[in-house]
Amino acid sequence: GRRDLRDLRQDLQIIFQDPYASLNPRHTVGRIVAMPLQVNGITPPGGVKRRVQELLELVGLNPEHYNRYPHEFSGGQRQRVGIARALALEPKLIVADEPVSALDVSIQAQVINLLRGLQRDLDLAFVFIAHDLAVIRHFCHRVAVMYLGRIVEIGDRDAIYTRPQHPYTRALLSAIPDVTTLGPAGRIRLTGDVPTPLNPPSGCRFRTRCWKATDRCATETPALTTRDGGTQLTACHHPEAGPVAVGVADAADAQEVTE
Template sequence: MSPLLEVSGLTKHFTARTNWFGRPISHVSAVDDVGFSLQPGETLSIVGESGCGKSTTGRLVLRLTDPTAGSIRYNGRDITCLEGGALRDLRREMQLVFQDPYASLNPRMTVGDTLAEPLALHGLVPPGKRRARVEELLALVGLRPSHARRYPHEFSGGQRQRIGIARALAVEPNLIVCDEAVSALDVSVQAQVLNLLKDLQARLGIAMIFIAHDLAVVRQISQRVAVMYLGRIVEIGPTAALFAAPRHPYTRALLSAIPVPQPRAKRQRMILSGDVPSPIDPPSGCRFHTRCPFAIDLCRSRIPAMETAAAGHDVACHRWHELPAAEPLPVESAAAGAERLARLQTRFVTQVPNVE
């Protein structure tokens, strides 16, 4: 099967300072030589610390931001230089779910108007049938037809995010970029939205790029994971393989910080020293060498190439094959998880009185 999306050498530099003549003299390396592919119906998660370039990568893929260099191929066609009507037609096939479900909705438009707008913009549904299509979209994300007459401020955060998902689905896209779509929601609401996304993907066959910093969420929803650090992808591979045997030291540090539902489990934390370097002046060689406990002189002088560690599992590290095996994450059995959840629910019911 040919990839739906192929990204190669993707780079984006933002101007940080200019001279008296308006010429740039320094820039921010937001994304630097990023490459990956995405199959139809697949979910690829991009994880990393704040400021590593995750959201910028998503916006570059959607052509909301123009790249400095590199190529983006969608269904075999290079979309890097598309403009005007051709770029507008592409918007129908690639959509975005924003992080903040309230700021991304127009407070002066009803939900019905918000969902009908892309239908009118792309001429997908005749005016007489748009109301029925809006009701169909609301039902698709678990909302009632009567909600079409309400405004965004009349909904909860989870409901607003469902509206954002419905808006993205309105034009029947092949690819959706979810830019930290559940990070602003409560944990219980996160689970509902994640289950909704997985169900819609299974039913509609949509490919997703899921941008997040919560590795527990990533583990639940994605088939593959790409780990970014300071604008570069340092490791990419199948979710199960990456969580079971992380190769890059940065990936190991991220996984060691995941809390597990076993209070008595003994784990060896990998705590990184120092702060993330400035993207205006990134370190030479491997960008992680300033915080890596395994760094050697080679790491400080040469940029590591992406190497294949296993089938479909690539890593950019000079010493990945020399590092000791990573400690596996403690996994809670299904029976133990159900018992713990039932115990918590019983405790909550007995301690919280009914309020009528």
């Protein structure tokens, strides 16, 4: 019901991808960050303004800039405003939808490190959605790989990056560009295009591009299962065994985010 959902939403907040489109240009930053409190009828002990200024400070912004408008901030600062807004209700879970992909590369590390600090200090859980494999490795403890709308593999970070079992995960990792460590043998080149999700292939959705596909892959949808009783789950009839080629793991390591 609506009332239940409304209560639940206080625990679930979102950080949007585009810090330019996700802030109302006609509202001051103070009003934007205060909005979740007002919508939920919450008056913090020290007042709304004080709480908003605390939140601005928490994300590394000057609390005195309470009355400024979004256009007076840079892209990275705007994303910090969006993060402050997401923190206003002290949520338990934040969905971060490509939170740094719209930012300049030099700013990405600052925002990622801010989020990591919040994750640690506020004991927050994140669902962090991204295409950047280095950023995911830097930020996430557990990683789920999706292909055509389905999770094909899920596991702890180190397992996914060093011992991927799904062919698609392997191909993804092998595509990390690093001219110093990746020779031609390490790169897996997928052929063909991604099929339309409106009419996905039967059985395994990856079968039209998978080099290991068999008849079984066309008729039987693979379930997410663990091979060794561990926490790594793979949806594949013929999973890969062993670690990734030398160089692929190193390339992922080399892309750790640094400020």
